[in-house]
Amino acid sequence: MVELRDIEKNYTNFDLKINLKINNGEIFGLIGQSGSGKSTILRIVQGLLKADKGEINIAKNTETAYIFQEFNLLYNKNVFDNVALPLILKKKFSAEKVEEVLKFVGLSERKDSFIASLSGGERQRVAIARALVTNPQLLLCDEVTASLDKSVKDEILDLFEEINKKYGTTILVVTHELEVVKRLCSRVAVIEKGKITDIFNVNQKDYEKSNKSYADYVREVLK
Ligand SMILES: Nc1ncnc2c1ncn2[C@@H]1O[C@H](COP(=O)(O)OP(=O)(O)OP(=O)(O)O)[C@@H](O)[C@H]1O
Numbered sequence: 001m002v003e004l005r006d007i008e009k010n011y012t013n014f015d016l017k018i019n020l021k022i023n024n025g026e027i028f029g030l031i032g033q034s035g036s037g038k039s040t041i042l043r044i045v046q047g048l049l050k051a052d053k054g055e056i057n058i059a060k061n062t063e064t065a066y067i068f069q070e071f072n073l074l075y076n077k078n079v080f081d082n083v084a085l086p087l088i089l090k091k092k093f094s095a096e097k098v099e100e101v102l103k104f105v106g107l108s109e110r111k112d113s114f115i116a117s118l119s120g121g122e123r124q125r126v127a128i129a130r131a132l133v134t135n136p137q138l139l140l141c142d143e144v145t146a147s148l149d150k151s152v153k154d155e156i157l158d159l160f161e162e163i164n165k166k167y168g169t170t171i172l173v174v175t176h177e178l179e180v181v182k183r184l185c186s187r188v189a190v191i192e193k194g195k196i197t198d199i200f201n202v203n204q205k206d207y208e209k210s211n212k213s214y215a216d217y218v219r220e221v222l223k
Contacts, residue, residue: 007054016194029185037194065136069143071127080111101129121152
């Protein structure tokens with residue numbers, strides 16, 4: 001689905017050099033500390049940044065969508081209009097499609113609400129719905145759960161899993177959070193100082209999905 005071959009990007013104090021292959025239908029994690037080069041890789045895959053060397057191959061006509069940490073929502077528009085935007089830009093507006101993805105992310109009831117009145121988790125759901133509305137085969141996610149608390153994070157991660165299962169969407173997840181990779185990804189690449197130092201299958205078996213209430217979680221950590 002996505003192949004980065006001998007990709008290089010050189011900044012004054014930073015050199016990226018990687019090879020990476022992401023298979024059709026997998027949820028692939030890219031994990032690394034701040035400054036390791038994750039966003040640079042994602043931007044190269046998005047086509048927002050040109051590599052100095054190497055080749056990037058993405059299957060022809062792959063519909064791609066992005067979800068960012070900051071959500072990039074339009075605050076002067078309501079939920080419905082935010083989600084409809086990519087379809088309007090592509091001149092493919094369909095109210096039914098917007099309704100369908102809003103239902104999928106559990107926001108049908110909030111479709112007339114303005115973004116400012118939503119919680120962080122709800123905003124993230126709007127961003128996910130907006131990404132899904134064009135039926136992407138490839139979803140690129142940059143630190144999408146970093147600002148969310150544990151229970152909302154679990155909900156959003158469930159949603160990504162559902163997207164992958166229901167639509168077969170290939171998902172590339174960039175994160176510095178180990179638990180996100182553990183919970184969601186089948187494979188992960190570890191990136192350090194611009195190089196991939198390891199790639200392996202994630203052992204998801206012993207991840208315990210939390211059914212605890214928020215109060216239980218707080219007690220468990222703090223007491
Ligand atoms: N336009 C640029 N000019 C010069 N250096 C840059 C530029 N963009 C990124 N860098 C450098 O490249 C390195 C990797 O940055 P990148 O944003 O890819 O890291 P990251 O792993 O995504 O970090 P974070 O988790 O903090 O977002 C950093 O050292 C950064 O300073």
